[in-house]
Structure formats: C-alpha cells, structure tokens
Amino acid sequence: MRGLRRLYFLLPDVGIVRRIVDELLLAHIPYEHIHVLARAETPLEELPEAGVAQRTDLVPAIERGLAVGGTVGVLAGLAALVFPPAGMVAAGGAILFGALGGAGFGAWVSAMIGVGMPNSHLARFEAAIGQGMLLMMVDVPKDRVEEFEDMIRQHHPEADIEGTEPTIPAFP
Template sequence: MKRLYYLTDKIEFAEHISQELTNNGIDAHHIHVLSKNEAGVVTHHLHGPNLFERNDFLRRALIGMVTGLIVAIVSMFIAKYLLGYSFTGLAQFALLLLIMLFGTWLGGFIGFATENKHLNRFHDEIEKGRHLIMIDVKANEERLVHKIVEHLNEADFSGEDKHVLI
C-alpha cells in the first residue's frame, strides 16, 4: 500500500473529500484526517489517525531492540575477554534477552513521546490550523484518488509514502 498526503485549509473540505472518495469505492477506514482541531474531526464524522500512526512507538521500539542486542553482545564480549568472566549458555541467553527487552521497552517509551517521523514534516502546517488528509491506497486506486481530489480542488497534494504497514 501507499499513503498519499493532502493538506487542506478547512475541515469541511476534508469531510467532502472523504465522502467523495468513499462514494467512489475507497474504504473509509483508509482515510484519516490529522488536525489540531480533534473535536472537529469527530464532529465531521472523519477518522483520525490511531495512536501508532501519531507517534513513533514501533520504529523506536525496534531501534531499541537492536541497540539492546548490540549492547548485550558487547557487554558479554567485554565480560568474557577483558574481565575474565565466563557465562553458561543459559546465562548468556538470559542476559541477552534481558538487555534486549530493556532496550525495546526504553525505545518504545521514547517512541510514545515522539511524533511519527512520516508526519513530522507536516507539523508546522498542522500547528497553523491546516488539516492533513492521509489516504492509504492500493496501486490500482492511486490514479482514481488523485483524479477525484484534483477535480474537487479543495486540497493540495503534499507527498506520499510507499509501503505503509499501518
């Protein structure tokens, strides 16, 4: 899937675009609106992004897991070859798992406090009161979405991301 981003000045435009896309076969659950006016998103029957789309939890948790794995391996190397300690296989596995889980937890904790890296580029526009429409499309729907939104002339195309997982 691919995610298309459009910015619009009025929440009513976002609602109109969402209705037109839904009427033309785009699943309403693939259309999300990020706005400073969260009450307006609900009032206009729009879907806001979920928690994982708003913050960088998954990406940071993965980075924390890999960092924890590297720290655990380096720690065991230092303990064995520089300090002379020896570990059994089970102790090595437990230490590796413990440090890796701690890294994952810490990375996820940081990720909850961090804005999603894909949405960070729109931060200033959203703070100014604009509304970001995010549309997840399959390859065969992309041209239709562009055509509909361009025809309505209520939003500006602002970019895309390929391989959207969430």
C-alpha cells in the same frame, strides 16, 4: 495488507475531509487506514482521528529499540559464552535469551521515549496545520497510489496533494 504507501493531503475544512473519507470507504480503503490530524480546537466529529502511532515517533523508536537492544543482547550472550559467570555453564541459549531480552527491553525503553516525541515525518505540515488546514494520511496499496491521487485531484481540486511516504510500518 502488505505493500502500502501513505498518501498525504492538506485540506481546508472538515466538510471536504468528510467527503473524501466517504469516497475512500466506497473505494474499499479500510477506515483504519485513514487518519486525520488537525489543530486541537478543530472538531473532527466522527472522522478518523490520527492516533498515537501517527502523531508521534513511536513506531520508528520501537524499531530502533528492537535493533539496538537485540544487538546488545546478542553481544551480552556472546560475552556470557566466552566469560561464563562463576559456577555456571553458558550455552547457545544465552545468545538467544540475550537477544530476546535485549530486544524487548530496548523496544520498551524506546517506546517510552518515542511516544513523547512528535512524528518527524509530519514536521513539514506543522505550519499548515497551525493555520487551520487538516492533514489527511491515507494508507493505500502501492499499486493504487496514482488511482487515489487522480481521484482526489478530479473530485477535490482544493486538496493539496503532498506526496507519499515510501513505506508504512508493519505495525501498528
């Protein structure tokens, strides 16, 4: 599903989160697009718990690694064309393989680093989560953002709507 926006809601308890999840599922939001983050000791039971991609900086790190690694790989391929190793003839494939190898290596190294870093987008919610609030992140079609915000406001006035994130990574 392309053109998604991530909605953020702070909620006081698991019961309200459960009701909102049910409403979202009835509104045809896939279960995989709903993520709940809470303190470690909060039992989420069958609720869709936020995964590694939501809790960490994994996805932005991979994106940076692809870009930097690919760029370095292209530069290495160009260097191989200009200054070929002794006894070898370098062709255009050197640039392609350099870019692919660099992008792959950059993504892998960055993923190893990013998976250990907390998600920088969630820093503003740390205090509220620490006080027992639950953070719900819902990925909805961009043309339905207002519809879902209005639905939450009407049915759950205790929900604190924290806005949207402009773009959702294409993966994972």
